[in-house]
Amino acid sequence: MNCIIIDDEATARAIIKQLCTKIDNLVVLNEFANAIEAIKFLNQHEVDLIFLDIHMPSFDGFDFIQTLKNPPRIVMTSSDPNFAIEAFEYECIVDYLIKPILLPRFEKAIQKSKSSALKQRVSGISETNESVTENELYVNIDRRLIKIDIPSIYLIEAKGDYILIKTEDKNYMVHSTLKKIEEKLPITLFLKVHRSYIINVKKIIDIEDNSVLINRDVIPVSRSNRPELMQRLNLL
Amino acid sequence: MESPNLSYIKNLSGGDIPFETKVIRILKEEFAEEKKTYYENLKKGDLKLTASNVHKLKHKLSILSLEKGYQIAETFENNLRENNTDLSKEFDTILNTITTYLKQL
Numbered sequence: 001m002n003c004i005i006i007d008d009e010a011t012a013r014a015i016i017k018q019l020c021t022k023i024d025n026l027v028v029l030n031e032f033a034n035a036i037e038a039i040k041f042l043n044q045h046e047v048d049l050i051f052l053d054i055h056m057p058s059f060d061g062f063d064f065i066q067t068l069k070n071p072p073r074i075v076m077t078s079s080d081p082n083f084a085i086e087a088f089e090y091e092c093i094v095d096y097l098i099k100p101i102l103l104p105r106f107e108k109a110i111q112k113s114k115s116s117a118l119k120q121r122v123s124g125i126s127e128t129n130e131s132v133t134e135n136e137l138y139v140n141i142d143r144r145l146i147k148i149d150i151p152s153i154y155l156i157e158a159k160g161d162y163i164l165i166k167t168e169d170k171n172y173m174v175h176s177t178l179k180k181i182e183e184k185l186p187i188t189l190f191l192k193v194h195r196s197y198i199i200n201v202k203k204i205i206d207i208e209d210n211s212v213l214i215n216r217d218v219i220p221v222s223r224s225n226r227p228e229l230m231q232r233l234n235l236l
Numbered sequence: 237m238e239s240p241n242l243s244y245i246k247n248l249s250g251g252d253i254p255f256e257t258k259v260i261r262i263l264k265e266e267f268a269e270e271k272k273t274y275y276e277n278l279k280k281g282d283l284k285l286t287a288s289n290v291h292k293l294k295h296k297l298s299i300l301s302l303e304k305g306y307q308i309a310e311t312f313e314n315n316l317r318e319n320n321t322d323l324s325k326e327f328d329t330i331l332n333t334i335t336t337y338l339k340q341l
């Protein structure tokens with residue numbers, strides 16, 4: 001992860017820079033005494049995170065945010081706690097640090113920033129997959145392209161050089177691999193529970209120890225895939 | 237009055253002496269400049285700008301662990317925003333204390 005620091009106080013910049021050295025894999029790309037210089041830099045560089053002071057002469061932190069079309073994640077820094085509520089009205093602001101900043105609080109801000117980045121990525125994947133779900137999957141069987149409705153698939157089983165796709169109405173034996181079809185399926189619906197099986201998690205009937213009942217098939221769940229399966233379930 | 241100290245900087249440095257040296261140098265230079273600007277704006281009667289100067293100086297007070305001084309500065313900053321110079325003498329005392337302390341470093 002990389003970052004820049006925007007603060008009109010040289011002392012504050014030096015302190016934040018020092019705090020950054022305590023975080024693994026956090027690189028300070030540059031530091032700026034005013035936000036206008038930072039805008040120029042942002043037009044030419046990809047920045048993951050900005051440490052942004054609120055109180056700056058003529059062009060303050062909030063003015064700066066409003067000029068950005070796609071702001072990166074921002075951690076606000078200020079001696080004044082009174083702007084925190086206003087700050088969190090901006091989606092890009094992941095945390096608000098009161099000066100003087102202490103290391104444990106700084107580490108927490110970095111953690112929040114990382115979590116926020118992860119959420120953005122997951123939501124991006126989910127949006128992509130929604131559009132995939134709308135589309136059907138075409139498979140090549142005996143030189144014919146056959147359309148399969150993705151949500152109707154409940155199980156895919158590896159069979160040597162082939163995969164067996166099971167839907168509620170019909171089964172299809174296709175020359176392909178689990179890896180290839182996994183890439184075409186929405187991760188919100190499908191999960192590889194074993195090296196030979198991908199299941200549609202919406203079609204699970206029950207789970208017992210290391211197996212799931214899906215339609216009339218009992219499918220093994222490998223130990224390494226079980227935690228992810230459990231996470232997907234709406235457990236009471 | 238409470239005494240300034242470098243405990244925050246020492247804590248942050250974790251024994252990184254070049255960092256300590258660097259940040260103290262920056263602190264000294266910046267403090268002298270901000271103090272000068274503060275007195276200039278106060279003399280001119282530009283209390284809005286003076287409040288901004290106090291705001292910046294306030295951070296230095298917290299870096300030097302002047303907790304009570306920080307509270308005085310905060311109230312003084314609010315006073316200035318309301319065109320009131322109450323607490324300016326108390327703030328003078330704080331600035332003088334810091335000036336003396338930084339000279340020793």
